[in-house]
Amino acid sequence: MARNKHKKNRSGDRFRVFQIELLVVFAAILLVVTAILDFAILGLSGRVLKRTASDLIAANSRQLELNINSYLERTETLATLLFSDETFYLYDETDESISDYDKIKYEEKIRDRIVDIGLMENYSDFGIIYADDHKVGWISHGTQDLFPEGGFYDAFSGYIVNHKKNDGWCFGVGGNTDRMYYVKRLNKNAILVSAIYTRELSSVFIYPEQLEGMTIRLVNQEDDIMFSSDFSEIGQKLPTEIAENLGGGNSDYIVNSNVCSNDWRVVCSVPTKIILRENIKQRRIALLISVVMAGIFLIIGLLIFTKVSRPMGGMVDSLQKKAEIDKLSGVMNKATFEESVVNRLADPEEDRVHVFVMLDVDNFKQVNDKLGHAYGDEVIIREGKLLRRLHDESTMIGRLGGDEFALYTECRGMEKSKVTNAVKEQMDKVLEEFLKEFEKEHEQCGISVSAGVYVCDKQGIGFQELYSQADQALYTSKKAGKSQYTLKEYA
Amino acid sequence: MKESKRYSLIIILLIVVVAVGAVISILMLTGDTNEGKVSEARPAETRLLMSWWGNDARHLYTMEGVDLYQEKTPGLSVEYRYGEWNGYEKRTKVWMESHNAADVMQINYAWLEEYSSDGSGFYDLNELAEYINLDSFTEEEKSYGVKNGKLNALPIAMNMHTFYYNQDVLDAYGLTVPESWDDLFDMAKVMKKDGKYVIGMNKKQLFLLLIAYYEQSSGKSFFNEDGSLAIDQKGIEELLVFYRRLIDEGVLCPVDRFDRADYMSGMIAGTMCWISDTKIYCDGLAETGVRVTRGLYPKLEGAERSGWYVKPATMWAINADTEHPEEAAKLLNDLLTDPDMVRLQQTEKGVPVSDAAVSVLMEEGLAETNEYKATQEMNEHISELSLIIPNMENEAIIDAFKSGADEYLFDRETAGNSAADIYKAVQEVIENE
Numbered sequence: 001m002a003r004n005k006h007k008k009n010r011s012g013d014r015f016r017v018f019q020i021e022l023l024v025v026f027a028a029i030l031l032v033v034t035a036i037l038d039f040a041i042l043g044l045s046g047r048v049l050k051r052t053a054s055d056l057i058a059a060n061s062r063q064l065e066l067n068i069n070s071y072l073e074r075t076e077t078l079a080t081l082l083f084s085d086e087t088f089y090l091y092d093e094t095d096e097s098i099s100d101y102d103k104i105k106y107e108e109k110i111r112d113r114i115v116d117i118g119l120m121e122n123y124s125d126f127g128i129i130y131a132d133d134h135k136v137g138w139i140s141h142g143t144q145d146l147f148p149e150g151g152f153y154d155a156f157s158g159y160i161v162n163h164k165k166n167d168g169w170c171f172g173v174g175g176n177t178d179r180m181y182y183v184k185r186l187n188k189n190a191i192l193v194s195a196i197y198t199r200e201l202s203s204v205f206i207y208p209e210q211l212e213g214m215t216i217r218l219v220n221q222e223d224d225i226m227f228s229s230d231f232s233e234i235g236q237k238l239p240t241e242i243a244e245n246l247g248g249g250n251s252d253y254i255v256n257s258n259v260c261s262n263d264w265r266v267v268c269s270v271p272t273k274i275i276l277r278e279n280i281k282q283r284r285i286a287l288l289i290s291v292v293m294a295g296i297f298l299i300i301g302l303l304i305f306t307k308v309s310r311p312m313g314g315m316v317d318s319l320q321k322k323a324e325i326d327k328l329s330g331v332m333n334k335a336t337f338e339e340s341v342v343n344r345l346a347d348p349e350e351d352r353v354h355v356f357v358m359l360d361v362d363n364f365k366q367v368n369d370k371l372g373h374a375y376g377d378e379v380i381i382r383e384g385k386l387l388r389r390l391h392d393e394s395t396m397i398g399r400l401g402g403d404e405f406a407l408y409t410e411c412r413g414m415e416k417s418k419v420t421n422a423v424k425e426q427m428d429k430v431l432e433e434f435l436k437e438f439e440k441e442h443e444q445c446g447i448s449v450s451a452g453v454y455v456c457d458k459q460g461i462g463f464q465e466l467y468s469q470a471d472q473a474l475y476t477s478k479k480a481g482k483s484q485y486t487l488k489e490y491a
Numbered sequence: 492m493k494e495s496k497r498y499s500l501i502i503i504l505l506i507v508v509v510a511v512g513a514v515i516s517i518l519m520l521t522g523d524t525n526e527g528k529v530s531e532a533r534p535a536e537t538r539l540l541m542s543w544w545g546n547d548a549r550h551l552y553t554m555e556g557v558d559l560y561q562e563k564t565p566g567l568s569v570e571y572r573y574g575e576w577n578g579y580e581k582r583t584k585v586w587m588e589s590h591n592a593a594d595v596m597q598i599n600y601a602w603l604e605e606y607s608s609d610g611s612g613f614y615d616l617n618e619l620a621e622y623i624n625l626d627s628f629t630e631e632e633k634s635y636g637v638k639n640g641k642l643n644a645l646p647i648a649m650n651m652h653t654f655y656y657n658q659d660v661l662d663a664y665g666l667t668v669p670e671s672w673d674d675l676f677d678m679a680k681v682m683k684k685d686g687k688y689v690i691g692m693n694k695k696q697l698f699l700l701l702i703a704y705y706e707q708s709s710g711k712s713f714f715n716e717d718g719s720l721a722i723d724q725k726g727i728e729e730l731l732v733f734y735r736r737l738i739d740e741g742v743l744c745p746v747d748r749f750d751r752a753d754y755m756s757g758m759i760a761g762t763m764c765w766i767s768d769t770k771i772y773c774d775g776l777a778e779t780g781v782r783v784t785r786g787l788y789p790k791l792e793g794a795e796r797s798g799w800y801v802k803p804a805t806m807w808a809i810n811a812d813t814e815h816p817e818e819a820a821k822l823l824n825d826l827l828t829d830p831d832m833v834r835l836q837q838t839e840k841g842v843p844v845s846d847a848a849v850s851v852l853m854e855e856g857l858a859e860t861n862e863y864k865a866t867q868e869m870n871e872h873i874s875e876l877s878l879i880i881p882n883m884e885n886e887a888i889i890d891a892f893k894s895g896a897d898e899y900l901f902d903r904e905t906a907g908n909s910a911a912d913i914y915k916a917v918q919e920v921i922e923n924e
Contacts, residue, residue: 099900099901101897101901101903104897104901105897107568107747108894111578112578115577115579115581118574118578119578119581119582119585120572120582120585121574121761122571122572122574123574124547124550133752134750135750138574138575138577138578140546140547140575141546141547141548141751141771142546142547142548143561144751144752145775148752148755148779150752178551179712197550197554199551199554202558203570299506329796396885443713
């Protein structure tokens with residue numbers, strides 16, 4: 001019977017575990033499904049975001065190309081203003097037929113013209129270099145220092161690559177990277193050299209939309225970076241990962257390139273991770289929300305489990321309890337009492353003293369005969385109440401049948417002699433209280449109570465032995481005249 | 492009972508986890524939204540325009556310094572106008588007369604008189620004192636920028652001429668640094684046979700060199716304090732003769748043929764320049780391995796006047812019409828006193844006068860620089876020096892002098908006629924101002 005009870009408990013636990021497992025599985029499924037849906041939607045939005053950013057970069061790049069074209073064309077146009085008067089472009093300083101005085105006057109005129117043309121421009125250089133390296137106009141010390149041994153004219157002449165317009169743009173002259181030059185031939189012995197600081201292009205490369213993380217570069221045909229919004233890159237080669245993705249984008253960069261009027265290129269690039277940063281952040285949030293939702297689901301599930309499943313369990317427990325309780329006396333029925341005592345005895349605790357008491361109402365038959373069976377039942381009810389009142393929760397009380405009751409308790413950590421004394425006191429009290437409770441019935445029918453007590457500290461003792469010993473003691477009490485108890489101790 | 496407790500614990504733990512998760516989610520969703528922005532419209536900015544003249548080095552470090560300042564000052568955008576000195580006065584005239592000048596301007600000392608003789612041409616910096624560290628300047632230093640009681644500009648450094656000689660060239664001829672005008676002619680006698688000149692300089696320095704000679708030799712001033720001509724036609728004629736002698740005897744390289752490259756190569760032994768040009772003419776040469784020696788101001792024995800002048804090297808001023816005086820003042824203060832800017836500038840404009848700038852540079856070895864040594868020498872002779880008269884730097888006057896002198900130098904006119912032409916042309920320039 002006890003084994004059955006254990007089986008029942010284990011199956012109940014397994015059912016609860018199953019219920020929780022079910023909740024967890026559902027929460028996990030919810031988490032996965034929500035996450036998949038979120039990621040699918042965000043993946044789509046990421047692709048849209050990337051495409052939109054790519055379009056925006058392309059638009060910016062195109063705008064910047066137009067800006068730089070406009071800037072280059074302006075420089076070229078200003079240079080052509082030297083062709084407004086033959087003096088400016090035909091003057092040949094190397095012509096020995098021109099007197100020194102005339103040379104001074106020509107050059108003063110040219111100098112004035114240069115000042116007029118460049119009046120509102122931020123040039124680092126704007127001047128004419130003649131075949132003998134003589135210079136007129138603004139030729140900076142920075143440029144002069146590039147050729148400490150001379151050779152300006154020949155060097156800059158070499159950069160004239162457009163033979164129709166007789167001009168050319170160049171960068172990195174003599175290793176210099178802080179400016180870019182425009183060179184135009186004026187006559188067979190004179191070239192115009194103008195230069196602007198690459199830093200100056202910051203004002204050219206302004207665009208209305210600020211795309212975070214975008215690097216704007218101006219590169220020449222050799223992929224030398226002439227300008228970069230990251231100044232530290234100026235003078236270096238275009239990074240391979242950018243150069244390999246011109247006009248498109250790999251997984252790491254979105255790159256766009258536009259060719260300028262002089263074949264230089266504006267290259268804009270943005271690390272993809274920056275474009276998708278918001279999307280990645282949203283993915284994290286979505287994942288978090290999924291986890292939170294799953295958590296909420298789990299909590300709600302557990303709450304339902306607690307509020308619904310547990311009370312139902314309580315109802316079942318209550319029904320079970322009803323089956324275990326003797327309806328009349330309100331104490332355990334015989335089977336339950338026995339099972340409970342057996343369970344308690346199964347506890348491996350060694351240091352304990354068992355107390356088993358058998359109680360039987362003397363002359364109970366007189367009550368049934370004189371006062372009726374209903375009254376007899378009433379006596380049983382009252383006796384059950386009395387016993388429950390006189391004993392605490394740790395004492396098991398059972399009705400074994402008819403007017404026979406049994407008590408079982410155990411005392412831990414106490415010597416048997418002390419237990420025996422306590423039991424005696426308790427039994428005196430039980431007998432005394434019984435007579436008080438049933439004083440009228442005692443007078444009418446002579447009822448009293450007899451008890452057999454068995455006190456035992458034997459380990460591993462079984463129910464039957466306890467029962468048998470106590471029953472023998474009860475028999476002794478009955479035989480000795482009733483309304484008394486007999487205490488037997490395990491020797 | 493135990494099982495019930497365990498379930499309660501699990502539920503409490505789950506509630507805590509979910510609550511923490513929810514809070515984090517909310518924080519992430521409502522957190523710094525700017526961080527997540529991929530693109531945004533360029534924010535509105537206060538736009539300042541600043542202008543300066545100078546050489547390569549100045550352009551580059553000024554742009555770098557101002558870019559640094561912009562990084563430190565969100566919402567401010569500074570645009571530049573810059574160029575070489577040659578022609579820059581014309582640009583300034585266009586800007587000033589058209590009321591289109593930059594908010595913050597590097598100005599020449601002479602322009603205070605030209606554009607703000609009554610003090611109204613530039614912003615009164617005293618009104619912006621809360622944004623400018625004026626305590627970094629002595630009263631005397633500030634007084635250079637005062638016009639009609641208004642503080643129109645603050646000096647960056649004090650400047651005067653200095654001479655640098657290529658010691659290797661001098662040694663090659665067994666010469667020492669000249670101290671007098673006669674020394675210059677004696678040196679030329681030795682060097683001329685090799686086609687080398689003793690000194691070379693630009694036309695502005697030449698004009699000031701000739702003024703110095705005139706004042707030493709005549710004992711009179713070239714200009715009166717009010718900028719009018721003190722010299723007469725006869726004086727100009729004598730000066731033209733001296734000028735021609737300098738060229739003919741090989742002392743001076745003709746200004747039109749003066750090329751820094753010839754000075755660097757040793758074809759010209761020495762040069763006269765502003766202390767603030769030391770980097771170009773002294774350090775540049777020294778970097779090529781040549782020994783450079785600072786020269787003295789040529790003197791005429793028994794002269795009553797030194798003929799040499801001192802001036803604020805360059806000054807910072809604020810446009811009287813600026814719409815952003817506060818921002819302009821803060822930028823001006825940065826240019827004069829900010830440690831980052833001072834470190835970039837070093838002594839390119841000469842030894843700064845601002846105490847704040849000097850203290851920064853002293854930590855970086857200012858005392859060892861050629862500019863500092865030249866300035867120390869200037870200070871030793873300060874009692875002999877006068878504050879420059881603005882017309883001494885007037886480009887139109889200098890051009891008129893050179894143009895007239897060329898007529899004489901190339902035998903197209905007599906010294907007398909050229910002097911008459913110069914006198915007349917200069918008078919016209921002065922009267923038209």
